[in-house]
Amino acid sequence: xxxxxxxxxxxxxxxxxxxxxxxxxxxxxxxxxxxxxxxxxxxxxxxxxxxxxxxxxxxxxxxxxxxxxxxxxxxxxxxxxxxxxxxxxxxxxxxxxxxxxxxxxxxxxxxxxxxxxxxxxxxxxxxxxxxxxxxxxxxxxxxxxxxxxxxxxxxxxxxxxxxxxxxxxxxxxxxxxxxxxxxxxxxxxxxxxxxxxxxxxxxxxxxxxxxxxxxxxxxxxxxxxx
Numbered sequence: 001x002x003x004x005x006x007x008x009x010x011x012x013x014x015x016x017x018x019x020x021x022x023x024x025x026x027x028x029x030x031x032x033x034x035x036x037x038x039x040x041x042x043x044x045x046x047x048x049x050x051x052x053x054x055x056x057x058x059x060x061x062x063x064x065x066x067x068x069x070x071x072x073x074x075x076x077x078x079x080x081x082x083x084x085x086x087x088x089x090x091x092x093x094x095x096x097x098x099x100x101x102x103x104x105x106x107x108x109x110x111x112x113x114x115x116x117x118x119x120x121x122x123x124x125x126x127x128x129x130x131x132x133x134x135x136x137x138x139x140x141x142x143x144x145x146x147x148x149x150x151x152x153x154x155x156x157x158x159x160x161x162x163x164x165x166x167x168x169x170x171x172x173x174x175x176x177x178x179x180x181x182x183x184x185x186x187x188x189x190x191x192x193x194x195x196x197x198x199x200x201x202x203x204x205x206x207x208x209x210x211x212x213x214x215x216x217x218x219x220x221x222x223x224x225x226x
Contacts, residue, residue, distance in 0.1 A: 019061050019062050019065050019066065021062075021065060021066035025058060025059060025062040025063075025066075028058065028062070029054075029055060029058045032048070032051040032052055032055065033048050033051065034048040034049065034051060034052065038104060038107050038108050038111065039104060040104055040105060040108060041104070042101040042104065045100065045101055045104060046090070046092055046097075046101070049086075049089065049090035049097075050090050052086050052089075052090070053083055053086045053087070053090075056079055056082050056083050056086065057079075057083070059079075059186070060076065060079040063076075063079075064076050078182065079182075081180060082180065082181050082182050084180075085176070085177070085180035085181050086181070089177070096173055096176060096177075099169050099170060099172065099173040100173055103166050103167075103169075103170045103173075106165055106166040106170065107162075107166065107170075109165065110161050110162060110165045110166060114157070114158065114161050115157075116154055116157035116158050116161065117154070119153070119154070119157050120150050120151075120153060120154040120157070123149075123150050123153055123204070124142055124146065124147070124150050126204065127142055127143060127146045128140050128141070128142050129141050129142070129143075144189075144192055145188075145191075145192040145195055145196055146203075147187065148184075148187050148188035148189075148192040148193070148196065149196055149203060149213060151184060151187040151188070152184060152188070152212065152213045152216050152217075153205070153209050153212075153213065155178060155183070155184060155212075155216075156208070156209060156212040156213075158174070159171060159174055159175065159178075162174050178216075179219070184216060184220065185220060188220065193217055193220050193221065194221075196213075196217055197214070197217045197218070197221065200213060200214060200217070
């Protein structure tokens, strides 16, 4: 779902030198312009789209070299499938590209008027903890698996808005993005996915949110077990 959570999902453009495991991956990659705003013109979209794939290569290299407890995918081959998806999305005339470019105006209007971010904030607030950094300052921390679940909830909300405002074809493209790009896996490493599913009733979810969360966690589990 290329146009989902643009203000939250840090995408990158290119790897800067060798991967340094002492730094977070987002410190080593440049943010793609397409994630700062949604173009209204097809020509601009198609010009910026090719900047996205190098991010996956950056994440792949970092994931395979540095991540142990929070590895995104069990098999590195999954990244090849993600890159194939981006190639199709950026290929002018492809099904995904046609759906994306024909809905640019609708996507802009949808994300300008959505309440999904507020819904996610409302979900996160009860789980936010204040942690002292020293005797004078504190910071606020949200457990990783809670943040993972919040992204699943947010994705469900966005998909609902896309379906209502832009139609079923736009939803098809969005779901293809979520499933083929590893979008949710980015926020939900293996350890979080394994712990959330059996404990889903511990969280304050509506029935719709719970049903979607279980379906997505089950989908990721099937992929993990292959």
